[in-house]
Amino acid sequence: MTSAGSGLTLLQTCVLSLLVFTGASQFALVGALAAGGGPFTAAAGALFLGVRNAFYGLRLSQLLALPRAVRPFAAQWVIDETAAVSLAQPTRRSARIGFVVTGLSLYLLWNLTTLLGALGAEAIGDTDAWGLDAAGPAVFLALLAPMLRTGTERTVAGLAVLLGLGLLPVLPAGVPVLVAALAAPAVLWARGRRSASRGDVPEEDR
Amino acid sequence: MNIWIAIGVTVLGCYAVKLAGLLVPAGALERPLVRRLAALLPVALLAALTAQQTFSDGQVLVLDARAAGVAAAAVALILRAPFLLVVAAAVGVTAGVRALGG
Numbered sequence: 001m002t003s004a005g006s007g008l009t010l011l012q013t014c015v016l017s018l019l020v021f022t023g024a025s026q027f028a029l030v031g032a033l034a035a036g037g038g039p040f041t042a043a044a045g046a047l048f049l050g051v052r053n054a055f056y057g058l059r060l061s062q063l064l065a066l067p068r069a070v071r072p073f074a075a076q077w078v079i080d081e082t083a084a085v086s087l088a089q090p091t092r093r094s095a096r097i098g099f100v101v102t103g104l105s106l107y108l109l110w111n112l113t114t115l116l117g118a119l120g121a122e123a124i125g126d127t128d129a130w131g132l133d134a135a136g137p138a139v140f141l142a143l144l145a146p147m148l149r150t151g152t153e154r155t156v157a158g159l160a161v162l163l164g165l166g167l168l169p170v171l172p173a174g175v176p177v178l179v180a181a182l183a184a185p186a187v188l189w190a191r192g193r194r195s196a197s198r199g200d201v202p203e204e205d206r
Numbered sequence: 207m208n209i210w211i212a213i214g215v216t217v218l219g220c221y222a223v224k225l226a227g228l229l230v231p232a233g234a235l236e237r238p239l240v241r242r243l244a245a246l247l248p249v250a251l252l253a254a255l256t257a258q259q260t261f262s263d264g265q266v267l268v269l270d271a272r273a274a275g276v277a278a279a280a281v282a283l284i285l286r287a288p289f290l291l292v293v294a295a296a297v298g299v300t301a302g303v304r305a306l307g308g
Contacts, residue, residue, distance in 0.1 A: 053220070054226050060227070084252060137260040144249065169265055184249065
């Protein structure tokens with residue numbers, strides 16, 4: 001929808017959606033192109049946003065224990081939503097099912113809505129009036145909530161929110177989220193130091 | 207043509223990044239510190255994404271109906287509501303506040 005409005009053809013919009021399949025990167029690319037950025041600047045911004053998928057992959061490869069031959073195919077579905085759903089599952093079996101179901105349904109839905117959106121953005125009307133723009137953050141919040149079990153996780157989440165929002169107006173799109181990811185090593189480091197100085201066992205080893 | 211170049215670079219780059227994460231050898235993940243870190247990174251990323259999608263419009267911070275919607279979702283989560291109800295609460299409250307002129 002957005003990209004149809006910024007000078008991309010229907011074919012270009014759909015190819016982007018089918019092959020990139022990382023919403024934030026697609027929006028970043030389209031936004032940068034619409035703002036008159038060169039192709040490489042635009043692509044660099046989109047890549048920056050895609051880097052977080054590598055972190056999800058780190059977690060998922062361990063959790064799903066995928067055979068080496070399957071990984072190149074599974075890789076395309078490593079995105080925010082599949083990672084969040086899989087990581088929320090209690091067992092490897094349900095994590096695998098979660099990954100495949102989420103990946104498949106999102107892939108179909110995402111590309112179908114891209115096509116529909118590009119075909120007739122006006123026909124669908126103003127999605128914001130229906131409050132649909134709140135669905136995205138609500139989904140993320142629902143997936144995040146079960147991960148916030150201990151104080152360490154809550155501290156990381158709180159620091160990440162501060163970094164993500166505080167840096168948003170001053171850094172290029174996509175970069176604040178990456179900086180916010182640094183909340184994880186920062187909190188781990190601070191916790192490690194504190195427990196080392198007290199001489200007791202770190203929380204994570206109990 | 208420029209647009210196709212940008213699309214091509216993005217397609218290849220985004221795929222390579224996704225694959226790289228999956229191909230890192232499992233042995234590297236066995237160390238406790240790495241495992242802790244890999245568990246905490248999604249927490250940080252999801253928290254930052256949630257906040258940004260709630261309080262931003264492009265690169266500007268805003269407080270609008272979405273905040274009410276996401277707050278409703280948070281309440282639903284605390285009440286242990288099912289997933290779909292949580293999302294429905296966010297969408298419904300956002301639409302309602304907007305209809306009232308918020």
